[in-house]
Amino acid sequence: MKKRGHVACIAINILIWLFSYVFVWAIHNLCFKFGWLHSPDPSSFADNIFIPVIAGCIGGEFEWSNMKRKFAGESAEKDNTMI
Secondary structure (H helix, E strand, O other): OOOOOHHHHHHHHHHHHHHHHHHHHHHHHHHHOOOOOOOOOOHHHHHHHHHHHHHHHHHHHHHHHHHHHHHHHHHHHHHHOOO
């Protein structure tokens, strides 16, 4: 966390969500092509990009705040033990 920074943390989360969403979308389309599913993907291409980017931003912010809180607690504990 200290080495990567806030923007890199958000970007990594966006990429994870985007690749995961594209993977599931590709599996869904393959199942539709083979006849295992009877409905095509109802969302548009813009939705396939917009949804994971928003989810990645939200997830990244949550992860960043949790890690920030965790590291703030550790430094306070280390300072108290040294006294």
